[in-house]
Amino acid sequence: MKITDLKARICYNSRGEKSIEVDVIIDDKYIGRAASPSGASTGKHEAVSFPKNVEDSLSLLLSNKNRFIGLDPSKEDTIYQALKSIDNTDNYSIIGGSIAYAVSIAAADSASKALSLPLFQLIGKSLNNNTDYKFPYPLGNVLGGGAHAGPGTPDIQEFLIVPVGARNIRDALETNFRIHKAVREAIKKRDKDFTFGRGDEGAWAPKMNNEEAIKVVEEAIKDSGYVFRKDVAIGIDFASSSLWKDPFYIYARSDKKRDRREQIEYVSALIRDYKLIYAEDPVHEEAFDDMRELTSRFPDVYITGDDLLVTNKERLRRAIEEKSCNAAILKVNQAGSLYDAILFAGDANRNNIRIVTSHRSGESIDAHIAHIAIATNSKMLKAGVVGGERIAKLNELIRINEEYALPLTSL
Numbered sequence: 001m002k003i004t005d006l007k008a009r010i011c012y013n014s015r016g017e018k019s020i021e022v023d024v025i026i027d028d029k030y031i032g033r034a035a036s037p038s039g040a041s042t043g044k045h046e047a048v049s050f051p052k053n054v055e056d057s058l059s060l061l062l063s064n065k066n067r068f069i070g071l072d073p074s075k076e077d078t079i080y081q082a083l084k085s086i087d088n089t090d091n092y093s094i095i096g097g098s099i100a101y102a103v104s105i106a107a108a109d110s111a112s113k114a115l116s117l118p119l120f121q122l123i124g125k126s127l128n129n130n131t132d133y134k135f136p137y138p139l140g141n142v143l144g145g146g147a148h149a150g151p152g153t154p155d156i157q158e159f160l161i162v163p164v165g166a167r168n169i170r171d172a173l174e175t176n177f178r179i180h181k182a183v184r185e186a187i188k189k190r191d192k193d194f195t196f197g198r199g200d201e202g203a204w205a206p207k208m209n210n211e212e213a214i215k216v217v218e219e220a221i222k223d224s225g226y227v228f229r230k231d232v233a234i235g236i237d238f239a240s241s242s243l244w245k246d247p248f249y250i251y252a253r254s255d256k257k258r259d260r261r262e263q264i265e266y267v268s269a270l271i272r273d274y275k276l277i278y279a280e281d282p283v284h285e286e287a288f289d290d291m292r293e294l295t296s297r298f299p300d301v302y303i304t305g306d307d308l309l310v311t312n313k314e315r316l317r318r319a320i321e322e323k324s325c326n327a328a329i330l331k332v333n334q335a336g337s338l339y340d341a342i343l344f345a346g347d348a349n350r351n352n353i354r355i356v357t358s359h360r361s362g363e364s365i366d367a368h369i370a371h372i373a374i375a376t377n378s379k380m381l382k383a384g385v386v387g388g389e390r391i392a393k394l395n396e397l398i399r400i401n402e403e404y405a406l407p408l409t410s411l
């Protein structure tokens, strides 16, 4: 099995921004395809998506295309080495993380087709020969603001739900769909002028402060006939780096500011009052020590690093040493290539850091992350609830279920 051709083009993501799509062709027969996603609230230490611009990254890839011809696409490390022969920086600041993403995922996609092996099994084999596959719980964004929506919406980026009482993946997905609808009704009750506007990830984006927002989600869960926390729990992505203006977290939309200590207490109060199961980036991306405090206060809550870790092995190592988190977001494009992400996942799993595989706010309609979540033993898949580019990932879980009937993981 050998790569016989590679094609690449500029395409567009769910926000209508330029992105890169790559086709990897093997044995002149099988085509693997992937398009890179992109974030709005990106971490400072992520791989650089496009160092100059999309056009330059594309032409650099095409002028180096021969480096990929003849390689075995099922070997993630071989593709990684070829990328490194073009760009040996640790954050893909020459060719761009978006290229590393699209080439490496398209290669794995093509190999999975040629081998008639689902992508999760192909990647799972590379990762400690993993064969104990389970479905992650879908972590659904139902209400939000921050960098994903406009003025008047909550300062906090994402209010999320986890169908913790679901019996199987279909039940879990249906729970999220039902609550997403119920959140709209609960907002309508409070604001008769609500336009049904949604943010970049399909979450409702009402004029509302953080406290009203979380109450609305709690109400929607109860109104849908679920037992709060037993059937469905709430999580929050604070995306705190977007709020942090040293030395304060600025909650501009609610006209409040909090220093580091007040932020820790604010997050702690929300965790306690709403029995949160999940808190992502509750403090800013350099605050390893404040994360440590929250992790030790709440060992049973997913205290999750996204911008803190940026799917980067070195930052994960520091977080493990300093006990800064007990869960990690995995976004392949933050790391760059699939192989970088596989190494990160291996380290996380060996150190009992629970993985949450995640979409980006600017997405493609690809479904690969559904497979990546299963392959990496992720506890949750953060992929939104509605919107074609979100549903693409969720429907892929349904297809996998049809063939493999995997159980849900344990949280």
Ligand code: PGA
Residues within 6 Å of the ligand: 038, 039, 040, 041, 042, 043, 147, 237, 239, 306, 358, 359, 360, 361, 362
């Ligand atoms: P992003 O947001 O894709 O805009 O970075 C998602 C997140 O912060 O988790």
Ligand code: ZN
Residues within 6 Å of the ligand: 237, 239, 280, 281, 306, 307
């Ligand atoms: Zn985040």
